[in-house]
Amino acid sequence: MSISIKHLSHIYDYGTPNETVAIENINLEIEHGEFIGLIGHTGSGKSTLIQQLNGLLKPSKGTILVNGLNITEGLSNLDKTKKRSKSEQRKLAKERKRKLLEVRKKVGLVFQYPEYQLFEETIEKDIAFGPTNLGLGESEVKARVKEAMMLVGIDYDAYKDRSPFELSGGQKRRVAIAGVLAMRPEVLILDEPTAGLDPRGRDEILAQIKALHDKNKMTVIIVSHSMEDMAKIANRLIVMNKGKVVFDDSPHKVFKEIETLEKIGLAVPQISYLARALNEAGFHLSDEIITIEEAVEALKKQLPAIHPKAQNSKGGKASC
Numbered sequence: 001m002s003i004s005i006k007h008l009s010h011i012y013d014y015g016t017p018n019e020t021v022a023i024e025n026i027n028l029e030i031e032h033g034e035f036i037g038l039i040g041h042t043g044s045g046k047s048t049l050i051q052q053l054n055g056l057l058k059p060s061k062g063t064i065l066v067n068g069l070n071i072t073e074g075l076s077n078l079d080k081t082k083k084r085s086k087s088e089q090r091k092l093a094k095e096r097k098r099k100l101l102e103v104r105k106k107v108g109l110v111f112q113y114p115e116y117q118l119f120e121e122t123i124e125k126d127i128a129f130g131p132t133n134l135g136l137g138e139s140e141v142k143a144r145v146k147e148a149m150m151l152v153g154i155d156y157d158a159y160k161d162r163s164p165f166e167l168s169g170g171q172k173r174r175v176a177i178a179g180v181l182a183m184r185p186e187v188l189i190l191d192e193p194t195a196g197l198d199p200r201g202r203d204e205i206l207a208q209i210k211a212l213h214d215k216n217k218m219t220v221i222i223v224s225h226s227m228e229d230m231a232k233i234a235n236r237l238i239v240m241n242k243g244k245v246v247f248d249d250s251p252h253k254v255f256k257e258i259e260t261l262e263k264i265g266l267a268v269p270q271i272s273y274l275a276r277a278l279n280e281a282g283f284h285l286s287d288e289i290i291t292i293e294e295a296v297e298a299l300k301k302q303l304p305a306i307h308p309k310a311q312n313s314k315g316g317k318a319s320c
């Protein structure tokens with residue numbers, strides 16, 4: 001599934017003293033199967049952008065095509081001045097509802113702290129809420145709940161009748177993600193899915209999202225403040241600042257831009273700073289090192305030349 005974003009802008013409280021331009025003239029092409037990290041300083045417009053992608057927010061200007069379907073047609077929230085007859089308005093509203101239903105089946109959005117939205121008395125009922133609302137039959141809903149629980153690593157038989165409120169923070173979040181997965185979206189968008197979790201919970205959620213992408217060929221867009229996580233997991237990084245896209249490239253290329261990223265309140269993974277410091281101390285490491293694994297590999301190649309223990313174990317001095 002592809003998403004094409006053209007000249008997209010969003011203004012909150014348009015025409016009031018609180019008017020805020022949250023995103024401005026965003027142009028992006030998202031292809032099927034990409035794993036995208038969306039990063040940016042707080043208030044840079046990330047949440048506003050992703051909420052447009054499944055029609056939760058109406059754009060002020062611009063268009064979004066989801067697999068060629070224009071989900072923004074006639075929706076500009078600046079259109080208030082346009083006079084429309086009652087029947088025209090009804091027709092537009094009906095058309096909008098049809099499109100939104102279609103797009104929400106395809107584009108699943110997991111909000112920040114989604115576990116706060118759990119509300120049913122059992123895990124099964126909670127996950128079933130979305131597919132039931134799609135009008136699916138009982139057996140299909142059950143099959144989807146089972147599948148979604150399996151995808152997030154929660155055993156159906158052991159947990160289906162338990163209250164979601166008895167679970168740990170990480171498990172609750174996985175149940176909430178399962179609720180979106182049960183809609184079988186083709187695109188999964190997650191707003192800071194690891195926020196507030198301990199390191200283990202964070203690693204588990206990320207590993208599951210990665211597995212969903214790899215096994216199910218799902219397009220994934222993650223909003224994150226963790227440069228380490230994005231370096232490890234994303235294939236493409238989109239960097240936002242003050243409502244605009246400032247970089248859109250591979251994580252290796254984006255994290256080379258240390259000075260610009262710092263100027264806009266961001267950073268690069270800690271390991272990239274270490275690689276830089278080591279270079280200043282005489283090593284020759286690539287300026288595209290963004291993960292610990294890459295640093296270890298690069299250092300292994302150079303350490304025998306300078307580390308006496310490594311020299312001895314090799315029985316002589318290795319060349320650099």
Ligand SMILES: Nc1ncnc2c1ncn2[C@@H]1O[C@H](COP(=O)(O)OP(=O)(O)OP(=O)(O)O)[C@@H](O)[C@H]1O
Nearest residue numbers: 012013020022040041042043044045046047048049
């Ligand atoms: N409902 C709203 N009403 C008015 N202004 C809003 C609203 N939501 C966001 N904004 C403003 O729009 C701008 C972009 O906010 P947005 O939440 O999209 O940024 P963000 O990058 O997701 O931030 P964070 O990382 O803190 O979640 C900010 O100036 C914010 O204050």
